[in-house]
Amino acid sequence: MENRPLRIALTKGRLEEKAVQLFGDIGYDCDRLINKGRKLVIDIGGLEIVLVKAADVITYVENGACDMGIVGKDTILEYGKSFYEILDLGFGKCRMMVAVKKGTDFYSGYSRKKIATKFVNIAREYYNKKGMDVDIIRIEGSVELAPLLGLADAIVDIVETGVTLKENGLEVIEEVCPLSARLIVNTACMKLRREEVLELTEKIERWVDRPEGR
Amino acid sequence: MKKYGGATPFGTKDLLLDECRRKNAIEKKLSALFESRGYREVVTPGVEYYDIFAVASPIPQEEMYKLTESGGRLIVLRPDSTLPIARVVATRMREMPLPVRLRYTQNVFHANRADEGRHNETTQSGVELLGAAGMRADIELLVTALGAFKALGLEGAQIELGHVGFFKALMSEIPFEDGEDEDVRRCVEYKNYAALGDILKKYGDSRTEALGKLPQLFGGEEVLARAEKMTQNLEAKRILEYLGELYGALCGMGYRDSVEIDLGMVHHINYYTGLVFRGYITGSGSTVLTGGRYDGLLSEFGYDIPATGFAINVDQLLEGSAPCSDKESVPEVLVHYEAGCAREAYQLFDRLVSEEKRVLMSVFGEMPDSIAFARAVGIPEIALVGTEGIKTVLICEG
Numbered sequence: 001m002e003n004r005p006l007r008i009a010l011t012k013g014r015l016e017e018k019a020v021q022l023f024g025d026i027g028y029d030c031d032r033l034i035n036k037g038r039k040l041v042i043d044i045g046g047l048e049i050v051l052v053k054a055a056d057v058i059t060y061v062e063n064g065a066c067d068m069g070i071v072g073k074d075t076i077l078e079y080g081k082s083f084y085e086i087l088d089l090g091f092g093k094c095r096m097m098v099a100v101k102k103g104t105d106f107y108s109g110y111s112r113k114k115i116a117t118k119f120v121n122i123a124r125e126y127y128n129k130k131g132m133d134v135d136i137i138r139i140e141g142s143v144e145l146a147p148l149l150g151l152a153d154a155i156v157d158i159v160e161t162g163v164t165l166k167e168n169g170l171e172v173i174e175e176v177c178p179l180s181a182r183l184i185v186n187t188a189c190m191k192l193r194r195e196e197v198l199e200l201t202e203k204i205e206r207w208v209d210r211p212e213g214r
Numbered sequence: 215m216k217k218y219g220g221a222t223p224f225g226t227k228d229l230l231l232d233e234c235r236r237k238n239a240i241e242k243k244l245s246a247l248f249e250s251r252g253y254r255e256v257v258t259p260g261v262e263y264y265d266i267f268a269v270a271s272p273i274p275q276e277e278m279y280k281l282t283e284s285g286g287r288l289i290v291l292r293p294d295s296t297l298p299i300a301r302v303v304a305t306r307m308r309e310m311p312l313p314v315r316l317r318y319t320q321n322v323f324h325a326n327r328a329d330e331g332r333h334n335e336t337t338q339s340g341v342e343l344l345g346a347a348g349m350r351a352d353i354e355l356l357v358t359a360l361g362a363f364k365a366l367g368l369e370g371a372q373i374e375l376g377h378v379g380f381f382k383a384l385m386s387e388i389p390f391e392d393g394e395d396e397d398v399r400r401c402v403e404y405k406n407y408a409a410l411g412d413i414l415k416k417y418g419d420s421r422t423e424a425l426g427k428l429p430q431l432f433g434g435e436e437v438l439a440r441a442e443k444m445t446q447n448l449e450a451k452r453i454l455e456y457l458g459e460l461y462g463a464l465c466g467m468g469y470r471d472s473v474e475i476d477l478g479m480v481h482h483i484n485y486y487t488g489l490v491f492r493g494y495i496t497g498s499g500s501t502v503l504t505g506g507r508y509d510g511l512l513s514e515f516g517y518d519i520p521a522t523g524f525a526i527n528v529d530q531l532l533e534g535s536a537p538c539s540d541k542e543s544v545p546e547v548l549v550h551y552e553a554g555c556a557r558e559a560y561q562l563f564d565r566l567v568s569e570e571k572r573v574l575m576s577v578f579g580e581m582p583d584s585i586a587f588a589r590a591v592g593i594p595e596i597a598l599v600g601t602e603g604i605k606t607v608l609i610c611e612g
Binding site for chain 2 (some may be wrong): 012062063064065072082083084086087088150186187188189191192194
């Protein structure tokens with residue numbers, strides 16, 4: 001462990017392009033990340049990068065198989081537990097929202113409300129805090145469909161632009177929390193390889209604070 | 215076979231052969247070290263009443279395995295050894311002169327979520343020093359923990375020190391709204407600088423400076439000096455002084471490279487009351503040792519004495535330890551005897567054992583079966599005990 005370069009797990013998909021740009025901007029050789037072929041562990045000159053699904057970033061970092069990771073706050077809230085969340089990277093910004101079929105009053109009546117979502121833990125926590133007892137229904141994709149088909153009274157989902165909601169006749173009624181990409185660090189690694197981690201973190205922090213990033 | 219007839223429950227596993235040997239070796243080294251420092255062993259039941267852990271436990275109820283006893287009382291699989299030991303000391307050891315030093319090696323159970331690579335059953339080996347407050351007791355615990363790493367030959371292992379009182383002192387200065395204090399604590403524990411800054415913003419700069427920097431206050435001795443400059447709180451300053459003295463004492467004993475400070479260690483602040491520490495080893499992604507001072511715990515059981523202790527996760531050490539080569543467990547001699555020669559065969563067997571040979575008794579009646587077995591296992595030599603004496607048969611490979 002000591003001798004290998006720091007290994008960083010990046011989230012595939014929505015956050016990937018910006019994360020790759022980040023490492024390119026701070027001086028790493030990211031050509032190999034762009035033309036990665038079938039390689040799974042990519043050496044970008046002093047750092048090892050793996051590209052995995054969002055929830056897996058957390059699993060790899062928590063278990064110490066990767067030292068650091070870049071992952072969305074939504075994934076952290078949904079799955080995360082024991083690691084350090086040390087930087088808000090400022091990209092991948094969006095919001096976790098509650099949305100209902102346009103024109104319906106979510107809070108009316110005494111019937112138990114049904115909430116469809118991919119983020120069952122976030123939804124449960126949110127309604128716990130509100131002191132509202134609801135049914136949570138896990139939906140894997142196109143959550144917007146659930147209220148339209150009468151499966152749920154509301155959805156809790158990530159909203160970037162709101163276009164999908166609008167096109168499907170839904171409207172946002174509440175914000176659960178703002179989201180963005182975060183830099184996370186394995187707890188043991190933070191202590192055992194402190195200097196390397198902090199050096200890289202400082203570079204990334206400068207990148208986050210760069211004028212064109214604001 | 216039934217549906218789950220071939221598996222073990224989530225988070226549990228079988229340990230086989232060499233794994234057991236390595237685990238035993240780790241436990242033996244730790245037990246010997248603790249024993250040599252005057253810590254005597256206790257064993258507590260595998261199940262305890264839920265009430266014991268409902269009082270002061272740092273373990274949330276959803277992480278405990280629960281059962282009902284006949285009669286309907288709620289019991290849990292032991293999730294931790296410190297509370298049962300507090301119960302034992304408070305109920306059955308009150309006559310013992312203080313301090314009492316106890317050690318244990320036993321399994322604890324945590325109902326973690328499935329499929330995340332976590333263990334739900336782990337062996338912990340640890341010590342508790344009960345009835346002693348102050349620096350000397352804290353030093354003893356830390357030196358014992360460092361000694362444990364040394365006894366196990368773990369180079370590069372690190373222990374980091376923190377103190378929940380520092381955090382509590384800083385928090386007491388700011389009139390947080392309901393629930394905000396827990397948000398702040400979480401941000402500090404997970405080093406979430408950004409979110410912490412957002413919460414503290416509205417309370418102004420001067421009072422919150424140290425609190426806001428808390429996640430960054432980890433590293434070597436310089437951390438204490440940095441923290442000192444950030445706060446005017448007298449209690450906080452007193453704690454920094456205490457940690458400085460403690461750190462200095464450990465450095466004086468040659469542990470400078472093995473000890474660090476993290477003032478942002480704020481886990482279980484309602485359980486710990488003073489010094490907290492954690493140990494890390496290279497090759498393991500999480501803490502292998504956790505400990506601290508919990509002066510309020512024993513009074514929950516009606517015996518108001520200070521106490522401190524730590525536990526080492528043996529399974530994690532096992533994962534990090536190098537597998538022994540199989541060669542070391544292969545017998546060197548197989549003893550085969552002809553009918554009527556059992557007595558002589560077992561005499562020979564005992565002699566070879568006393569010479570520290572690895573030896574195995576054949577249960578086959580026919581020599582060709584013994585030879586085939588020796589070949590399959592890789593035993594190089596058969597001692598054939600017959601009416602005419604003992605003959606050595608060498609087994610060629612393949």
